[in-house]
Amino acid sequence: MDNIVDKVTNEDYKYGFTTDIETEVIPKGLNEDIIRLISKKKNEPEWLLEFRLEAFRHWQTLTVPTWPHLSIPEIDFQDIYYYAAPKAEVEGSENKEIDPELLKTFDKLGIPLHEQKALAGMAVDAVMDSVSVKTTQQEALAELGIIFCSIGEAVQNYPELVRKYLGSVVSHTDNFYAALNSAVFSDGTFVYIPKGVRCPMELSTYFRINAKGSGQFERTLIVVDDDSYVSYLEGCSAPMRDENQLHAAIVELVAMEHSEIKYSTVQNWYPGDKDGKGGIYNFVTKRALCKGNGSKVSWTQVETGSAITWKYPSCVLLGDNSVGEFYSVAVTNNYQQADTGTKMIHIGKNTHSHIVSKGISAGHSQNSYRGLVKVVENASNARNYSQCDSLLLGDKCGAHTFPYMEVRNETAIVEHEATTSKISEDQVFYCNQRGIKTEDAIALIVGGYAKEVISKLPMEFAVEAKNLLSISLEGSVG
């Protein structure tokens, strides 16, 4: 392979532009006053301010985690703007007219926000920096009793629901970044699907970082009641900058009896340039609670962006017969680093989990799978099957697998398979001989390798995800 790898060129990051818009920021740094200020800006009730302060006090006792297989430059948490709000609405406009600059931005990102231009079969919550700019299709959804709005709006309109579930799956004591997020979180999405409703369209959130020097601390909470179903998708992007920007999110999912949540991510944060300068630090805590019997949660992620990714979308399988799934493709190129995987915690009886992880490493990147399968004492008849594959392009990158198993019940069946492969010269030559040039051959082979995961994405996004895969590997093979 050596003779065809190595011609590393600067890849194209299509979403690297900046929007010039008036943005309200609060002073840099983090202390109780800043937190009070954020809470005040968002007009929050007292209990939520207390929630934030408690998290902040706990965070102060913590140190940055060092166990991931990542080398993370020191982050100065006092040198970040924790709140940056683009002035979304045109001043003095009557019916909350959105600034055309913002509409243009999201148009450019392929996310039309005009109701009349809205993508068919899809509702979007568009978040820029710390605030939600617009949520589409809300009325159509409300007719079914579905709540789909920004978390800020939910705090105002559905405080009981938010209070009941916020922090119920990911507590602020969970980890360093969970504590930080709980203290300073800004906008994200809130979804509630009432009993017996199958959400008729894809719900999605598009996260955009725009302001310089800021971090994004989104918070998403999805609660799906008995016998209901939702498919939710998140996408994201950020400008190309020399500085590193922090994205520390929490996503909490709650699935009640016989409900199902499909949560898909196409992660395309700016990965930094070919020498590893700039890019987003993507440190995210995502967890689902399969609370009801027979509930099911599937996480599907295609991770191509970010300078550093640190995330483990997990399922706590509390209800009997509940099912957790994790399908992941993580691509790293140039100097990107990823430490990602999942945790499946089997607590109820007859719980099943399925893990498929496909890592693709190129350039000088490091790509790790880290997974935990835990079966507690009373979790009889738990089943897990994990498959972790790594594909290497070139010989300067690394792929690592850290599967942990903790099985306390002897009726459990836990299986793990791992493979590491390289794209062989023979495969590339076979394609060449049929007239397919090397770059397209690699895209074809990688697409085939990732197919099992890509096929789990909603159709409209599968194509985009495939394109992203080949774009992020552009230049990794000459």
Place this chain on the structure above:
Amino acid sequence: MLLEIKNLHAIIKSNGKEILKGIDLSINAGEVHAIMGPNGSGKSTLSSVLAGNPSYEVTEGEVIFNGKNLLELSPEDRSHEGLFLSFQYPVEIPGVSMSNFMRAAINEHRKYKGLEPLSASDFLKLMREKQEYVELNNKLAGRSVNEGFSGGEKKRNEIFQMAMLEPKLSILDETDSGLDIDALRIVAGGVNKLKSSENASIVITHYQRLLDYIVPDFVHVLYKGKIVKSAGKELALELEKKGYDWIKKELGE
């Protein structure tokens, strides 16, 4: 002349060992040339070098294909120019469906000729039509490229691809090995159907039985990296009967 090989020398890049030691061969459109020779004599290496496999390096000689300097073309352009290799060991590409693979190949060929890509329906029609050449089951075409195919299925799949791409020169490297008696007849029938006065083939084989179906105009013996004997189709019959010892003797070995 379709193909003219002059004094071709090639080495294995990884160890520098010379495998082809001065090959001369001329092929006209409409001809079938059989290449035979003991194991390890360099038959597959010759096909690989003609197709542009980067594991080998040409150290001397020249190859003119269709009026162009073949050795200057990239492997994909050699394919676009009409050179097809049916691999002795076809490669598996997991997760890539035969139809996706062939669609990419066909459209690259069309692009080279300045044609628009085929529409999905025209492409499927073409697939169905060409599958019939080798009686390839439609199900195989839906599966990943060669993945889990039996030895015989892989060989049939090579000829199916040849039918799709309609090459000017096809090199069939032991396409008969691993085929059962019926499959041999089907594959050979497919090759014969594709034969015309415009194209030519090089058939590499160890056995006369394939040449019963695909009748060669010339038979060459490749030995230790050189063509040491060339004659008409009767040479294959003689080799079948007597083996290679008499040729080695003729060479004074």
